Amino acid sequence: MTKTDLISMVAQKADLTKKDSEKAVTAVIDTITEALVNGDKVQLVGFGTFEVKVRGERMGINPRTKEKMKISASKLPSFKAGKALKDSVAK
Incomplete structure (x- = not known):
C-alpha cells in the first residue's frame, strides 16, 4: 500500500x-x-509505539578489504506493534 x-x-x-x-x-x-x-516516544494504544533507538559505536569489518573499521553511533526510528495489531494480523 x-x-x-x-x-x-x-x-x-x-x-x-x-x-x-x-x-x-x-x-x-x-x-x-x-x-x-x-x-x-509516540504511543498509540492498541496499534503500537514509535521511538528512536540509539546504536552505539562499534567495530565492524569491511567485507571488500576484510579490514577492521569503526562504525559510528547512530539513531534509528523503530516501531513496536501493539497487542491489538499483532492479534489482528495473526487472524
Missing part, C-alpha cells in the same frame, strides 16, 4: 474528500516525525 492508497482508504472510511484525508494523513506523519526528532 502506498501513501496515495492510504489517503484513498482514509477518505472512504472517514467519509472525507481525498484532499482533506491527504491533509490528515500528512499531518499525522509529520507530527510523529517531529516527535521522534525531538526525542519523544
Whole structure:
C-alpha cells in the first residue's frame, strides 16, 4: 500500500474528500516525525509505539578489504506493534 492508497482508504472510511484525508494523513506523519526528532516516544494504544533507538559505536569489518573499521553511533526510528495489531494480523 502506498501513501496515495492510504489517503484513498482514509477518505472512504472517514467519509472525507481525498484532499482533506491527504491533509490528515500528512499531518499525522509529520507530527510523529517531529516527535521522534525531538526525542519523544509516540504511543498509540492498541496499534503500537514509535521511538528512536540509539546504536552505539562499534567495530565492524569491511567485507571488500576484510579490514577492521569503526562504525559510528547512530539513531534509528523503530516501531513496536501493539497487542491489538499483532492479534489482528495473526487472524
